[in-house]
Amino acid sequence: MPERFTQLTSRTFVIPQDSIDTDQIIPARFLTTTSREGLGASAFYDWRYDANGAPIPGEALNSIDPQEHRILVAGDNFACGSSREHAPWALLDYGFRAVISTSIADIFTSNALKNGLLPITVDDATHARLLAEPAGRVTIDLEACELHIGNEAPVPFTVEPFARQCLIEGVDALGWLLERRDAIEAYEQRRAQELAA
Amino acid sequence: MSSTPDRPRTLFDKVWDAHVVSAETAAAPAILYVDLHLVHEVTSPQAFTELDERGLKVRRPDRTFATLDHSTPTLPPDARGARPYVTPAAAKQVETLQRNCAKHGVALAGWDSADRGVVHVMAPELGLTQPGMVVVCGDSHTATHGAFGALAFGIGTSEVGHVLATQCLLQRKPKRMRVTIDGVLQPGVAAKDLTLAVIAALGFAGGSGFVIEYAGEAIRALDMEERMTLCNMSIEAGARAGMIAPDDKTFAFLKGRRHAPQGDAFARAEAHWRELYTDDGATFDREIRLDARTIAPMATFGTTPDAALPIGAPIPRPRTESEQRALDYMHFKPGESATHEAVDVVFIGSCTNGRISDLRAAADVLRERQVAKGVRMLVVPGSETVRRQAEAEGLDRVFTQAGAEWRLPGCSMCIAMNGDFVQPGQLAISTSNRNFEGRQGKGARTILVSPATAAASAVAGVLTDPRTLAKELADA
Ligand code: SF4
Numbered sequence: 001m002p003e004r005f006t007q008l009t010s011r012t013f014v015i016p017q018d019s020i021d022t023d024q025i026i027p028a029r030f031l032t033t034t035s036r037e038g039l040g041a042s043a044f045y046d047w048r049y050d051a052n053g054a055p056i057p058g059e060a061l062n063s064i065d066p067q068e069h070r071i072l073v074a075g076d077n078f079a080c081g082s083s084r085e086h087a088p089w090a091l092l093d094y095g096f097r098a099v100i101s102t103s104i105a106d107i108f109t110s111n112a113l114k115n116g117l118l119p120i121t122v123d124d125a126t127h128a129r130l131l132a133e134p135a136g137r138v139t140i141d142l143e144a145c146e147l148h149i150g151n152e153a154p155v156p157f158t159v160e161p162f163a164r165q166c167l168i169e170g171v172d173a174l175g176w177l178l179e180r181r182d183a184i185e186a187y188e189q190r191r192a193q194e195l196a197a
Numbered sequence: 198m199s200s201t202p203d204r205p206r207t208l209f210d211k212v213w214d215a216h217v218v219s220a221e222t223a224a225a226p227a228i229l230y231v232d233l234h235l236v237h238e239v240t241s242p243q244a245f246t247e248l249d250e251r252g253l254k255v256r257r258p259d260r261t262f263a264t265l266d267h268s269t270p271t272l273p274p275d276a277r278g279a280r281p282y283v284t285p286a287a288a289k290q291v292e293t294l295q296r297n298c299a300k301h302g303v304a305l306a307g308w309d310s311a312d313r314g315v316v317h318v319m320a321p322e323l324g325l326t327q328p329g330m331v332v333v334c335g336d337s338h339t340a341t342h343g344a345f346g347a348l349a350f351g352i353g354t355s356e357v358g359h360v361l362a363t364q365c366l367l368q369r370k371p372k373r374m375r376v377t378i379d380g381v382l383q384p385g386v387a388a389k390d391l392t393l394a395v396i397a398a399l400g401f402a403g404g405s406g407f408v409i410e411y412a413g414e415a416i417r418a419l420d421m422e423e424r425m426t427l428c429n430m431s432i433e434a435g436a437r438a439g440m441i442a443p444d445d446k447t448f449a450f451l452k453g454r455r456h457a458p459q460g461d462a463f464a465r466a467e468a469h470w471r472e473l474y475t476d477d478g479a480t481f482d483r484e485i486r487l488d489a490r491t492i493a494p495m496a497t498f499g500t501t502p503d504a505a506l507p508i509g510a511p512i513p514r515p516r517t518e519s520e521q522r523a524l525d526y527m528h529f530k531p532g533e534s535a536t537h538e539a540v541d542v543v544f545i546g547s548c549t550n551g552r553i554s555d556l557r558a559a560a561d562v563l564r565e566r567q568v569a570k571g572v573r574m575l576v577v578p579g580s581e582t583v584r585r586q587a588e589a590e591g592l593d594r595v596f597t598q599a600g601a602e603w604r605l606p607g608c609s610m611c612i613a614m615n616g617d618f619v620q621p622g623q624l625a626i627s628t629s630n631r632n633f634e635g636r637q638g639k640g641a642r643t644i645l646v647s648p649a650t651a652a653a654s655a656v657a658g659v660l661t662d663p664r665t666l667a668k669e670l671a672d673a
Pocket of ligand 1: 316336607612
């Protein structure tokens with residue numbers, strides 16, 4: 001079950017590049033794991049380390065304090081590509097709790113929400129404002145669905161209501177589905193009859 | 198599944214409606230029933246762990262099928278039978294799926310199975326994929342199965358756990374898009390070229406939030422394997438799924454396959470399947486049209502699959518810093534074409550183009566020819582079934598005599614996590630589906646093309662339109 005999420009105030013970490021795909025977030029050769037743990041070490045690995053595994057000098061991802069920068073602001077079309085849930089696992093383990101972009105891939109969004117990493121899409125103007133101020137202080141208020149940037153008027157955002165509920169109240173989505181066993185069984189019977197007709 | 202003709206519905210609506218266990222409300226998504234759940238070693242271990250921790254069983258092992266494809270070596274075992282896994286972790290991942298399947302009674306096309314293959318190649322071969330089904334897999338190219346008129350999409354590992362435990366998913370209904378392709382493809386132009394042209398037209402996020410229905414004369418003219426190639430890459434335009442209404446070609450493909458309905462049951466199923474089409478008057482949230490007659494062999498030049506052009510066309514000036522970065526990564530310049538750059542590696546395979554028709558197309562180009570000096574070419578069949586068929590037709594010998602390597606089935610260089618990869622800086626011509634930075638190995642530069650183009654490029658040593666190679670031969 002994901003960690004609860006209500007409010008988060010943090011500095012941003014900005015990667016302005018568009019279409020940061022899931023192979024950048026965690027290269028495929030790190031997917032041979034059978035665990036969810038410890039993937040932060042592989043987050044953005046090929047951006048952080050050279051061919052010999054030495055940290056690339058000047059790469060900001062190697063020097064930030066992840067506790068200080070928990071909100072990733074990324075370019076358009078963030079996390080396109082594979083369905084690997086290892087991508088949100090890696091970002092969370094690295095220290096991020098939220099990602100802001102103008103568009104975020106469907107499967108990634110669904111995966112991230114199930115793990116307590118909040119994906120937020122904003123309009124171009126807000127995005128430009130966030131890109132222009134790396135390490136700016138931002139507050140995400142999930143209960144009010146508002147983004148607070150500096151002293152400016154809050155920016156509203158939307159999150160799928162059920163996923164939001166799960167994050168705020170710690171609802172367990174699988175548990176919720178399991179409670180609906182009767183409806184699932186009834187469906188299976190109905191469908192079997194229809195197909196036999 | 199009989200349709201209630203009170204309002205016209207799209208193909209997607211019909212399949213969706215038939216699988217709603219409980220309807221979507223403002224507060225909660227729909228509960229959607231899954232007919233077929235495909236499983237592989239990479240995205241399932243943590244889901245099985247979750248089940249075990251909660252003391253849950255797999256609800257419908259009979260609707261769950263597993264294979265080994267991503268982490269598996271494509272070189273044969275040694276004299277002692279040991280497989281050359283890239284790392285102990287890869288071996289452990291395979292063992293974990295074997296153990297999980299045995300424990301939960303899930304059928305696994307494992308090392309000893311004559312069915313094993315890349316998940317999206319194997320399932321249609323076995324007749325597991327059928328029209329009107331909801332098919333899911335922890336893999337973004339699950340849309341492949343949409344070629345049969347199924348609603349098929351990729352899910353994450355948490356959702357794999359949901360489906361294992363409940364056979365259901367929580368889903369909001371996506372929007373509908375229709376991509377109509379008029380006319381038919383010209384000779385020498387492949388389904389992959391059409392696919393890349395569609396993605397280039399939509400853009401990398403143009404399909405985001407949509408399920409695409411592919412329709413029109415060109416689509417009807419495609420055979421089932423070509424339709425799979427097209428649906429496979431729907432995700433590369435950001436779409437949730439791609440679908441094609443089933444027709445006589447679909448039913449003929451399915452007839453007699455092991456998991457398809459048999460005898461009278463097939464006729465009954467076919468009657469239901471024939472209702473799966475978009476009604477006249479049904480509406481889409483977005484429609485686009487392309488003309489197949491204008492499509493030429495395509496190749497990508499950037500690091501997203503939508504950055505594709507007819508082979509030989511000049512690369513456009515980058516509009517953004519990200520596009521500039523992509524050109525820098527690929528070592529390409531605006532105004533040039535990618536046809537001058539020496540090729541290092543050619544890869545034929547993957548769930549996009551690892552089927553028998555793809556291997557035939559490549560072999561037709563390579564027959565009596567040689568792979569250019571300095572080019573490493575790898576041909577990886579999509580499944581054991583494809584491998585057997587290709588070897589029966591002598592295609593393996595065409596490849597090896599031309600100087601290519603003939604491997605065991607698997608994802609191989611498509612995702613480069615099994616030890617088959619492209620060296621840093623090398624240029625790869627690949628029939629797979631993603632040209633992201635590092636997708637085929639750290640620093641690897643990838644150009645996506647059709648099998649015929651890949652084979653022609655292997656012969657020429659540079660990116661080559663297969664039609665010009667055929668012409669050279671005729672002129673010689
Ligand atoms: S062949 Fe490539 S895209 Fe297809 S399932 Fe394997 S890794 Fe994924």
